Amino acid sequence: MVVKIARVPFEEALNMTGFGKFNLLVFMLCSSIIAAMVFELYSVSYLVPASACELNTTSTQQGLMAGLPLIGVITTSHIWGYLADTRGRKKMLCISMIIGFVAGSSAALAPNWIVLSILKFLSSAAVSGSSALALALIGECTPAIRRSTMLLLTTSALLSSTGVMAILSIPILPMKFSYYIPILNIHFNSWRLLNVIFSLPCALNAIGSMCCYESPKYLLSVGEDEKALEILQGIFKHNSGKSADLYQVESIVLDEDNANKKAKGFWEVLAEQTLPLFKPPLLKSTLLLGFMFILVFICINSFLVWLPFMVDAFMSSVEKGYSGMTMCEMIRVARNETDLEETNSTCSMNRVAMTMVFGICIVLAVLNVVASGVISIIGKRRLFIGIQVMAGVSSILLNVSSMWVVSALLFIAVLSDVINFGFLSAFAVDLYPTFVKAKAICLMVMLGRGSTILGINVLKSLIETNCEAAFYLFGGITLAGGLFGFLLPPDGNLFKQKTKI
Missing domain, CATH: 1.20.1250.20 (MFS general substrate transporter like domains)
Structure with a gap:
């Protein structure tokens, strides 16, 4: 029994x-x-x-x-x-x-x-x-x-x-x-x-x-308590291989306050779903995470969009034997040679650039797996701050590195900031109660992608006019994101903070 x-x-x-x-x-x-x-x-x-x-x-x-x-x-x-x-x-x-x-x-x-x-x-x-x-x-x-x-x-x-x-x-x-x-x-x-x-x-x-x-x-x-319990019993059955009747829970309670939405109109309900994000105690989390999403997205998404262009220029210079040049100098040389060639435009993609993009993405995916394996040891906040600082410093150092191998490693380190997408999402999932969780995450992503529009245009313009300034600017923004990361709650305080909401 x-x-x-x-x-x-x-x-x-x-x-x-x-x-x-x-x-x-x-x-x-x-x-x-x-x-x-x-x-x-x-x-x-x-x-x-x-x-x-x-x-x-x-x-x-x-x-x-x-x-x-x-x-x-x-x-x-x-x-x-x-x-x-x-x-x-x-x-x-x-x-x-x-x-x-x-x-x-x-x-x-x-x-x-x-x-x-x-x-x-x-x-x-x-x-x-x-x-x-x-x-x-x-x-x-x-x-x-x-x-x-x-x-x-x-x-x-x-x-x-x-x-x-x-x-x-x-x-x-x-x-x-x-x-x-x-x-x-x-x-x-x-x-x-x-x-x-x-x-x-x-x-x-x-x-x-x-x-x-x-x-x-x-x-x-x-308020669908019975259905929630049935699903938990189903999860127990799938995970353990045992009968759902052996699940020891008879009834469950939501361990957070839930704003019961009584408004009838669409806009009223939308307001009731949105306003809690901008009132205490969620206001602090909304402002901090919104700002962090903007800082991370504006930098890394901008680099990802122009990744094929930058990798193609970099590899073109390496294949032609150019040495003793920074990454920006390689990009300028490749761009100038392309302008001088005056070749007819084709609608095919560069195979080398696409293969390199694939390779870089796989390397970053592996690094993300490694980060997920050590998160329980180091903690989300420490890893987030460490990755931000590493990516920011690497972006700045790209302007002084004249060895193409070192520049390639530094560039991958800059792109590794994409791992922090997962960390920020994890913070958002932990910090917001259920009745506004999906909306809060969507709002954070919307803010981040909105900033990406600005970042994409600024980065492309700077690459063409003042490449070094691009790496200094976006590296500085990334470093700022690392400093603001100290304001994120330590891992041990996340659950306590959420249950108070």
């Missing part, structure tokens, strides 16, 4: 389900959802230049096409957070992935650049909240002792998928097939095929989301 315990706090009840097969399946699903989001958001990096010949797009039009997905993310992230906190994580993930697939795959049949831009805007808007929703889901289904590690490992999925996109483009884009579709007056060719392939993960993840459990913590926060 199993002794049942009544009114068990949720975190304790979740810990009693153990850690096993179910948690790994949820991790795989959430990582795949994040990869699908990356495929859709960053597909324009490959589709815009590859479609230029067929669609006859100008440089200005290509810039608009590349920027619209990011605008779609910024304008809809907060809405997805609201929907997830009021309608459920699972349901919104299904809808997000379905719309993302329909709009994204339809872009393969776009007759002109305007239709292509609109469809990519819609698909990006659809998947804009999927990353935050996936992080909320995995955080609310994973015992506290493993939560930070699992959240951090999702960054490896993000990095790996970025590299996979580059490697997929190498064999597909050079294909010469072309099938005419009279009704649309288009030729279905290689870049359209690549677009469909980039959209497929959304369809697969829509099916996966339908088969997944809803977050038990969300159900508990909306």
Whole structure:
């Protein structure tokens, strides 16, 4: 006879389900959802230049096409957070992935650049909240002792998928097939095929989301106590291989205050969901994490966007035997030689640059796995600060290094700041209560990606006019992020702070 315990706090009840097969399946699903989001958001990096010949797009039009997905993310992230906190994580993930697939795959049949831009805007808007929703889901289904590690490992999925996109483009884009579709007056060719392939993960993840459990913590926060208990019993059964009847919890209570939303109108509910983020005791967390997301995103996302361009210039100089030059000098030499060649523009991607992008992304993914393995020993805050300082110092030192091997290692160290995406997400999951968690994460990501628009343009302008200033500026911002990291709560205080909310 199993002794049942009544009114068990949720975190304790979740810990009693153990850690096993179910948690790994949820991790795989959430990582795949994040990869699908990356495929859709960053597909324009490959589709815009590859479609230029067929669609006859100008440089200005290509810039608009590349920027619209990011605008779609910024304008809809907060809405997805609201929907997830009021309608459920699972349901919104299904809808997000379905719309993302329909709009994204339809872009393969776009007759002109305007239709292509609109469809990519819609698909990006659809998947804009999927990353935050996936992080909320995995955080609310994973015992506290493993939560930070699992959240951090999702960054490896993000990095790996970025590299996979580059490697997929190498064999597909050079294909010469072309099938005419009279009704649309288009030729279905290689870049359209690549677009469909980039959209497929959304369809697969829509099916996966339908088969997944809803977050038990969300159900508990909306008064569905019995359903939450049933799901916890199911998690226990999957993890332990034992009967659900052996789960010792009889009833559970949410170990945090829950703002019960009684407003009837959409805008009233949205206000009630948003205002708590800007009132004590959440105000401090919102201001600090919002500022930290901006500092990290504005630097690392800007470098990731221009990664193929910078790597191509760097490798071009190395292959030509240039020595005793800093990275900025290599970039300038490669750029000047390209300007002088006056070659006709082609719509194929540089194979060497794409292969190097893949290699760098895999190295960063491995470093992220290493960081996730030592997080329990060193702690989130210490690792976050250490990575920020290392990346900032490396950016500054790039201006004085004249050995290409050292410059390459320093550049990878700069890019390693991407690991802190996972740390910031883990802090957000820990610091916010369930009824605003998804919205808070979406808001943080929206602020970060909004700053990226500025960072992308500033970095590109500085690389062309004053490259050294670019590394000094962004290195300084990264270092500032490390200093502000001391304001983040130590790991041992996270749970205490959350239970007081």
